[in-house]
Amino acid sequence: MDRNSRINWINRLILPALNVLSAFTATAIIFILIDVDPIEATQILLYGAFGYQEGFGYTLYYATNFIFTGLAVAVAFHAGLFNIGGEGQAYIGGLGTAIVILLLDPNTSPWIFIPGSIIGGLLFGALWALIPAYLQAYRGSHIVITTIMFNFLASSLMVYLLVNVLRETGQMQPESQLFSENSWLPFIHNIVAKFGFSLEESPLNVSIFIALLFSLLIWIFIWHTRWGYAIRATGLNSTAAIYAGIKPKRIIILSMCISGSLAGLVGINELVGYQHRLIMDFHFGYGFGGIAVALMGRNHPIGIIIAALLFGVLYQGGAELAFELSNISRDIVVVMQALIILFCGALQYMYSPWIIRTFAPIEKEDS
Amino acid sequence: MNDFFLTIILTLDATIRVSTPLILASMAGLFSERSGVVDIGLEGKMLASAFIAASAATVFGSPWIGLLAGILASCSLSMLHGFATITHRGDQIVSGVAINIFAAGMSIILGLAWFQQGGLTPTLTSDQRFLSLSLPGVDLFNNIPVIGTIYRELFSGHNLIVYLAFLIVPFIWWVVYRTRFGLQLRAVGENPKAVDTAGLSVNMLRYKALLVGGLLCGIAGAYLSIAHNAQFTRDMTAGQGFIALAALIFGKWKPYTVLSACLLFGFLDALAVRLQGVVIPGFGEIPVQLIEATPYLLTVILLAGFIGRAIPPKSVGQPYIKER
Numbered sequence: 001m002d003r004n005s006r007i008n009w010i011n012r013l014i015l016p017a018l019n020v021l022s023a024f025t026a027t028a029i030i031f032i033l034i035d036v037d038p039i040e041a042t043q044i045l046l047y048g049a050f051g052y053q054e055g056f057g058y059t060l061y062y063a064t065n066f067i068f069t070g071l072a073v074a075v076a077f078h079a080g081l082f083n084i085g086g087e088g089q090a091y092i093g094g095l096g097t098a099i100v101i102l103l104l105d106p107n108t109s110p111w112i113f114i115p116g117s118i119i120g121g122l123l124f125g126a127l128w129a130l131i132p133a134y135l136q137a138y139r140g141s142h143i144v145i146t147t148i149m150f151n152f153l154a155s156s157l158m159v160y161l162l163v164n165v166l167r168e169t170g171q172m173q174p175e176s177q178l179f180s181e182n183s184w185l186p187f188i189h190n191i192v193a194k195f196g197f198s199l200e201e202s203p204l205n206v207s208i209f210i211a212l213l214f215s216l217l218i219w220i221f222i223w224h225t226r227w228g229y230a231i232r233a234t235g236l237n238s239t240a241a242i243y244a245g246i247k248p249k250r251i252i253i254l255s256m257c258i259s260g261s262l263a264g265l266v267g268i269n270e271l272v273g274y275q276h277r278l279i280m281d282f283h284f285g286y287g288f289g290g291i292a293v294a295l296m297g298r299n300h301p302i303g304i305i306i307a308a309l310l311f312g313v314l315y316q317g318g319a320e321l322a323f324e325l326s327n328i329s330r331d332i333v334v335v336m337q338a339l340i341i342l343f344c345g346a347l348q349y350m351y352s353p354w355i356i357r358t359f360a361p362i363e364k365e366d367s
Numbered sequence: 368m369n370d371f372f373l374t375i376i377l378t379l380d381a382t383i384r385v386s387t388p389l390i391l392a393s394m395a396g397l398f399s400e401r402s403g404v405v406d407i408g409l410e411g412k413m414l415a416s417a418f419i420a421a422s423a424a425t426v427f428g429s430p431w432i433g434l435l436a437g438i439l440a441s442c443s444l445s446m447l448h449g450f451a452t453i454t455h456r457g458d459q460i461v462s463g464v465a466i467n468i469f470a471a472g473m474s475i476i477l478g479l480a481w482f483q484q485g486g487l488t489p490t491l492t493s494d495q496r497f498l499s500l501s502l503p504g505v506d507l508f509n510n511i512p513v514i515g516t517i518y519r520e521l522f523s524g525h526n527l528i529v530y531l532a533f534l535i536v537p538f539i540w541w542v543v544y545r546t547r548f549g550l551q552l553r554a555v556g557e558n559p560k561a562v563d564t565a566g567l568s569v570n571m572l573r574y575k576a577l578l579v580g581g582l583l584c585g586i587a588g589a590y591l592s593i594a595h596n597a598q599f600t601r602d603m604t605a606g607q608g609f610i611a612l613a614a615l616i617f618g619k620w621k622p623y624t625v626l627s628a629c630l631l632f633g634f635l636d637a638l639a640v641r642l643q644g645v646v647i648p649g650f651g652e653i654p655v656q657l658i659e660a661t662p663y664l665l666t667v668i669l670l671a672g673f674i675g676r677a678i679p680p681k682s683v684g685q686p687y688i689k690e691r
Contacts, residue, residue: 332472335476
């Protein structure tokens with residue numbers, strides 16, 4: 001193997017693997033610090049995530065959310081933008097979904113309800129990303145700061161709407177009324193039952209297929225369309241992209257809207273798929289989780305699906321861990337998320353000089 | 368009328384209390400960003416310090432040890448940020464996000480392991496925290512109608528950190544604009560290449576700035592758990608680190624304007640508490656969420672250049688690569 005292809009392999013495979021390994025090692029050290037046996041913890045975690053049907057259903061259910069937000073962050077990354085506003089876009093997207101469902105007549109056919117609610121989520125998520133994108137493209141304000149502010153604006157807005165406008169009359173809980181049963185997405189255990197199989201009940205619903213479908217669409221879009229090409233070109237070198245006739249301002253708007261709309265689909269899984277009403281903080285943590293998923297999945301749909309599955313395992317297994325051991329809580333998953341963002345994101349190239357020196361040293365020319 | 372006057376004074380008093388952590392945290396951000404390193408990890412550093420300060424104050428029974436431990440925790444996260452973004456030239460935003468999430472999770476995990484109270488720290492007794500100080504002469508001025516009340520309610524009766532926060536701003540102004548370190552700090556944020564050419568280490572300067580930021584953020588966090596409150600609670604910073612970041616931008620990275628922005632945002636916060644459920648004739652109830660959201664809204668509008676222009680230090684966000 002010549003040096004370039006070796007470096008290629010190092011960057012694609014060895015470095016990411018080392019980074020993930022570092023994050024896990026750091027987590028193991030934390031486990032030891034708080035007097036939990038890391039091996040026992042891993043066993044409980046894996047049992048919780050894979051050991052029984054309901055647990056595995058939850059794992060896939062959480063993974064669905066992470067696919068949506070992971071794709072969202074990745075599309076923006078491809079354009080060289082950091083969309084830290086996934087939280088807000090997911091929240092507002094859920095609002096869009098709920099509005100469509102609550103406005104339609106309860107007897108409407110599911111064939112109108114389901115695409116309608118998806119479009120509602122896509123549109124509102126895109127809208128919540130459009131404003132920061134516009135401000136970045138045309139007014140020069142930094143997208144990271146504006147999207148952070150928009151996360152807080154979204155949560156204030158939603159608290160207001162849920163308490164004052166959407167709350168069911170006579171109810172104390174800040175929740176909307178129950179969605180019409182026609183709008184509910186079928187649970188997987190119900191679908192399977194129709195074919196004569198039986199599965200334990202879990203919140204897993206057909207949203208996971210929607211998430212996989214969108215992964216495919218995004219793969220086609222990013223790598224096999226003109227627009228996807230323009231987005232990648234801008235992200236790699238915006239000056240060169242301008243010379244190629246690409247308009248960076250439009251790319252900012254386009255990529256952010258797609259990013260926001262993908263985040264906006266979290267509500268499809270959470271609300272239409274499981275909760276069946278608009279509730280407070282249903283989106284909590286998935287927007288930030290999406291950053292870790294995208295970084296770990298290296299912004300590629302297949303990587304994202306794998307990383308999202310890992311996070312689903314961590315979420316569900318973490319719940320099991322908190323249930324089994326009294327001195328640990330589910331927040332350990334949050335810590336792992338942070339470590340993955342740190343090692344796979346900020347410290348991405350920490351091992352790079354060392355490993356390249358060891359495995360692909362500059363070859364002396366024979367002369 | 369007298370009641371109304373007292374309400375205003377009490378609202379302003381609350382403003383001072385809630386502004387204090389904002390001032391300290393945004394000054395921390397000022398050092399970091401003036402040196403060219405974006406610091407969205409303010410929130411996480413405050414949270415870490417709040418937790419460690421409360422824990423240390425409980426265990427060692429002294430607020431001073433608590434404060435010191437809080438500062439240490441915040442500074443170590445600052446150094447981690449530096450290690451990732453200065454030494455390894457990692458993305459500053461990504462590193463900041465990691466720090467925020469890390470502090471949010473770790474504070475609960477350690478709290479649970481150390482105190483077994485569902486992630487909280489035990490309630491601090493009064494000798495384990497910074498208490499309100501009574502300024503000299505309160506009794507003396509008390510009989511003077513208006514001034515007496517203002518002096519008693521507004522100026523006296525805060526804890527040490529509050530006074531520190533307000534006194535530190537002129538000092539920071541002096542450091543940033545009148546000292547050699549301040550000049551180097553501003554230069555490295557605007558044009559690191561020039562600083563490098565002058566024979567100074569860009570990396571060392573940025574590390575120093577982050578260390579000062581860690582110190583200030585540590586004080587801000589300790590204020591929350593061992594001075595303003597008597598306990599650490601889950602996610603007790605509740606976005607104040609981001610409000611401080613907003614104030615830093617709103618104040619255009621200048622100490623006194625940042626101070627004013629902090630006071631404004633603090634006032635809005637105090638007002639939101641006061642206006643809860645109050646019905647204004649002819650307008651109805653003001654949504655508290657609207658007032659709470661105002662700092663974020665104002666920052667977005669300012670950044671968009673609709674009211675003035677906020678221009679950050681030129682090299683902010685870019686890692687420095689020394690030419691060979």
